[in-house]
Amino acid sequence: MVVEESQAEIRHLGQEAHQFSGRISTLEETLVEIKESSELMISKLVGQLDDLESHYSKSSVHLITRLSACSEELSVLKNMLHNHLDEQKKLLKENDELSFRLRKKEKVTSEMVRSAAEADEKMVQLEKIIEEKDDELAARVQEKREAIKQLSDTIDYHKNNSDDLVRYIRSHNRPRLPFCL
Numbered sequence: 001m002v003v004e005e006s007q008a009e010i011r012h013l014g015q016e017a018h019q020f021s022g023r024i025s026t027l028e029e030t031l032v033e034i035k036e037s038s039e040l041m042i043s044k045l046v047g048q049l050d051d052l053e054s055h056y057s058k059s060s061v062h063l064i065t066r067l068s069a070c071s072e073e074l075s076v077l078k079n080m081l082h083n084h085l086d087e088q089k090k091l092l093k094e095n096d097e098l099s100f101r102l103r104k105k106e107k108v109t110s111e112m113v114r115s116a117a118e119a120d121e122k123m124v125q126l127e128k129i130i131e132e133k134d135d136e137l138a139a140r141v142q143e144k145r146e147a148i149k150q151l152s153d154t155i156d157y158h159k160n161n162s163d164d165l166v167r168y169i170r171s172h173n174r175p176r177l178p179f180c181l
Contacts, residue, residue, distance in 0.1 A: 003116065006109045013102045020095045027088045034084065038077050045070050 048066065 003109065003112050006105055006112065010102065010105050010109065013098055013105065017095060017098050017102065020091055020098065024088065024091050024095065027084060027091065031081070031084055031088070034077070034081055038081070041073065041077065045074075 048070070
């Protein structure tokens with residue numbers, strides 16, 4: 001029962017580890033997409049900055065506004081990246097904890113399997129001993145039956161012989177004196 005529960009918990013922990021691995025893979029893909037998106041955005045921003053520099057003399061106010069907007073977008077992307085990295089670190093830590101617990105459960109399970117195997121071996125030995133004792137007991141019972149049969153035959157023999165002796169004595173009956181009665 002405990003082995004089945006441990007195996008069920010091991011399967012459950014394995015499934016959770018698999019789910020966390022899937023989440024980590026998804027986060028890594030998202031991180032790559034964000035990185036590519038960031039690189040694309042940065043390259044776009046560089047192009048826009050070049051355009052702004054060429055038009056700087058015409059509209060410096062427009063340039064400052066645009067730079068401010070770009071800076072906010074970068075800040076948002078940077079925060080998103082940090083959040084995703086923090087979440088990934090958290091998931092990795094949880095995965096490590098689950099792996100540790102899984103290894104611990106596997107160790108307990110292997111101990112239980114070993115104990116069960118030892119108990120089975122002991123049970124087989126005890127069953128052999130019981131079988132030997134049963135054989136010895138059956139042999140003793142058989143010996144007792146033989147002894148009882150021999151005693152019964154001996155009793156019957158002596159009973160039959162005593163009846164013959166009584167008959168013999170009666171047939172050769174001498175007259176008895178009254179004091180012998």
